Amino acid sequence: MSPHVEIQLIAVLVAAACALPGTFLVLRRTAMVSDAISHTMLFGIVISYFVVRDLASPWLMVGATLTGVLTVWLVELLTRTRRVHEDAAIGLVFPLLFSLAVIMISRFAGNVHLDNDAVLLGEIGFAPFDRLTLLGIELPRAMWVLGGILSANLLFIGVCYKELQLSTFDAGLAAALGFSPALLHYGLMTLVSLTAVGAFDAVGAILVIALMIGPPAAAYLLTDRLSHMIGLGVAIGSLSALAGYWLARLLDTTIAGAMATMVGVSFALVFVLAPQRGVIALLRRRARQRWIVAQQMLAAHLLQHEGTPAAADESRLSTLGEHLRWSPEFIGAVVHRAEEAGMLQREGDTLRLTERGRALAAAAMTR
Amino acid sequence: MHTAAAAIEVTDLTVAYHDTPVLWDVDVRVPHGVLMAIVGPNGAGKTTLIKAILGLVRPAAGQTLIAGLPYAQQRQLVGYVPQRGSVDWDFPTSVLDVVMMGRYGRLGWFRRPGSRERELALAALETVQLQQYANRQISQLSGGQQQRVFLARALVQDAQVYFMDEPFAGVDAVTERAIIGVLQGLRAAGKTVVVVHHDLQTVPEYFDWVTLLNVRVIACGPVAEAFTDEHLRRAYGGRIAFLGGGPSAEVQDAGHAGAPR
Numbered sequence: 001m002s003p004h005v006e007i008q009l010i011a012v013l014v015a016a017a018c019a020l021p022g023t024f025l026v027l028r029r030t031a032m033v034s035d036a037i038s039h040t041m042l043f044g045i046v047i048s049y050f051v052v053r054d055l056a057s058p059w060l061m062v063g064a065t066l067t068g069v070l071t072v073w074l075v076e077l078l079t080r081t082r083r084v085h086e087d088a089a090i091g092l093v094f095p096l097l098f099s100l101a102v103i104m105i106s107r108f109a110g111n112v113h114l115d116n117d118a119v120l121l122g123e124i125g126f127a128p129f130d131r132l133t134l135l136g137i138e139l140p141r142a143m144w145v146l147g148g149i150l151s152a153n154l155l156f157i158g159v160c161y162k163e164l165q166l167s168t169f170d171a172g173l174a175a176a177l178g179f180s181p182a183l184l185h186y187g188l189m190t191l192v193s194l195t196a197v198g199a200f201d202a203v204g205a206i207l208v209i210a211l212m213i214g215p216p217a218a219a220y221l222l223t224d225r226l227s228h229m230i231g232l233g234v235a236i237g238s239l240s241a242l243a244g245y246w247l248a249r250l251l252d253t254t255i256a257g258a259m260a261t262m263v264g265v266s267f268a269l270v271f272v273l274a275p276q277r278g279v280i281a282l283l284r285r286r287a288r289q290r291w292i293v294a295q296q297m298l299a300a301h302l303l304q305h306e307g308t309p310a311a312a313d314e315s316r317l318s319t320l321g322e323h324l325r326w327s328p329e330f331i332g333a334v335v336h337r338a339e340e341a342g343m344l345q346r347e348g349d350t351l352r353l354t355e356r357g358r359a360l361a362a363a364a365m366t367r
Numbered sequence: 368m369h370t371a372a373a374a375i376e377v378t379d380l381t382v383a384y385h386d387t388p389v390l391w392d393v394d395v396r397v398p399h400g401v402l403m404a405i406v407g408p409n410g411a412g413k414t415t416l417i418k419a420i421l422g423l424v425r426p427a428a429g430q431t432l433i434a435g436l437p438y439a440q441q442r443q444l445v446g447y448v449p450q451r452g453s454v455d456w457d458f459p460t461s462v463l464d465v466v467m468m469g470r471y472g473r474l475g476w477f478r479r480p481g482s483r484e485r486e487l488a489l490a491a492l493e494t495v496q497l498q499q500y501a502n503r504q505i506s507q508l509s510g511g512q513q514q515r516v517f518l519a520r521a522l523v524q525d526a527q528v529y530f531m532d533e534p535f536a537g538v539d540a541v542t543e544r545a546i547i548g549v550l551q552g553l554r555a556a557g558k559t560v561v562v563v564h565h566d567l568q569t570v571p572e573y574f575d576w577v578t579l580l581n582v583r584v585i586a587c588g589p590v591a592e593a594f595t596d597e598h599l600r601r602a603y604g605g606r607i608a609f610l611g612g613g614p615s616a617e618v619q620d621a622g623h624a625g626a627p628r
Contacts, residue, residue, distance in 0.1 A: 027455075027458065027459075082385070159477055160477070161479075162471060162474070162477075162478075162479060162480065163471075163476065163477075165460070165464075165468075166468050166471055169454055169455065169458045169460065169465070169468070170449065170453070170454045170468070172418075172423060172447075172449045172453055173447060173449060173520075175421075175422070175423055176421045176423060176442070176445070176447045177442060177471055177472035178439075178442050178472060179471070179476070220459065223459060224459045224460070224504035224506070225459055225461065226458075226459050226460055226464075228459075229459050
């Protein structure tokens with residue numbers, strides 16, 4: 001495999017691995033936890049490094065993952081005192097652990113390759129140089145690590161799909177039925193943490209957040225089934241990652257940065273174009289609704305005055321504007337649409353409701 | 368399922384949130400086969416009582432039994448309808464999926480729902496007259512329909528004892544009639560149903576058993592004995608208007624010190 005193909009495969013693995021737990025973060029409204037974890041794990045890496053004194057040790061990953069879970073626990077502990085809200089608790093815990101890690105690096109490990117730029121943006125471009133042979137197959141180390149993490153995520157969500165669905169939708173019922181929401185929560189958070197740690201090595205903290213939150217948030221606008229949302233999140237994430245890779249090659253810029261940008265672009269596209277929940281669909285629906293309501297108001301107005309002495313005056317096209325306070329153009333358009341819909345008939349200057357128009361007006365008023 | 372033990376037995380139950388007792392030394396004994404209302408002012412601890420029985424909040428003292436045994440051993444016997452507002456109705460799922468969640472307890476960990484769960488869920492939707500909504504996204508439902516989906520979800524639990532937290536909140540009169548019909552059907556089948564209720568006026572009409580609660584239990588028993596002016600006055604602290612013999616529904620909740628319900 002050429003390094004270019006390898007980089008793209010790694011990008012897809014990162015995107016897929018992140019979208020899986022990210023879907024549940026978005027649905028549980030705890031998206032910012034990914035932000036916290038992707039930074040505080042540096043604290044775990046530094047502490048583990050001081051213990052084992054080896055940057056290549058797998059213990060660094062273990063330490064980082066545990067720090068992620070510790071972050072979640074500290075945030076919950078703070079929130080439970082009811083002295084701070086959850087968002088503020090996240091804002092307190094994560095900068096503290098992150099800055100402690102930064103201080104420790106600059107003070108005690110200045111000569112070690114653990115620099116802050118790599119923390120934020122990573123360098124996926126270098127991933128193919130760090131290789132690992134397992135089962136006689138030689139691949140970039142990142143591919144092994146991320147493949148393993150993706151498998152772990154697939155396994156957990158596959159096995160506990162029903163439990164995660166229930167505890168995310170209705171934690172009270174989940175607890176009452178004997179599925180421990182706390183256990184599931186920490187299981188999920190362990191995966192979020194593990195994924196952030198594995199992905200961070202390749203693409204840095206910012207891209208971890210982008211890939212965990214952006215694709216599921218876009219998928220949420222495209223479907224109303226959880227299983228589809230997971231699949232779409234993985235697909236959108238993977239496509240954004242690939243698009244980012246090619247954008248970076250085109251512009252000769254940072255790959256991780258371009259990938260994060262493409263996640264934003266994908267979300268923006270979905271946000272505008274989504275068939276049901278997109279901005280365009282929403283505006284269209286509102287415009288249609290406006291005409292429907294206007295027709296109903298007109299029909300209701302005619303119905304109210306039917307058979308009264310004022311009927312002749314109230315139903316005349318030329319005087320309708322005074323009564324309803326609508327512009328002549330608007331009245332013309334509404335009358336035209338109502339006529340087309342078979343709600344009323346024009347007899348010279350006078351408007352008469354049809355049977356259908358009467359029924360629709362009555363239905364609209366009793367609602 | 369009729370053992371010598373009561374359907375629900377709560378003894379000396381005290382629950383406190385951060386050292387503020389929201390339930391004080393509560394004793395409640397509910398026999399099998401009754402339809403019971405829990406009434407009381409805001410902050411009286413009605414929801415907390417249900418949550419404590421279901422093990423969702425930890426009591427500071429006392430114990431609760433379902434048919435003679437702790438809840439943890441009787442989960443299969445109990446159905447639960449939480450407050451409608453306690454879940455996110457924009458969650459990406461269908462009506463049928465939500466109803467099938469009622470079967471998850473019987474399925475246990477890791478087993479997936481199959482065709483049997485589907486059939487039971489569809490049958491329950493028919494009972495609450497929502498069968499044509501099975502494949503709808505849940506955010507497209509009205510408040511009354513959401514409430515009936517929750518009711519259907521409890522029905523598929525096939526329980527002996529049901530706890531329902533404000534099943535009539537935000538539903539219209541027709542839906543309320545339909546829901547109470549289902550609840551009375553459950554009672555006729557020998558089930559015990561406990562309902563957190565707000566409309567005092569309908570208590571004698573809908574229920575045969577009642578618990579008046581205001582942090583302590585004021586009264587608990589058959590409606591004829593427990594639902595008296597004297598007890599109501601004590602539960603609502605005199606903030607209640609009596610119109611023509613029966614208690615009025617116009618209860619003014621004078622913003623009782625806000626413990627979470």
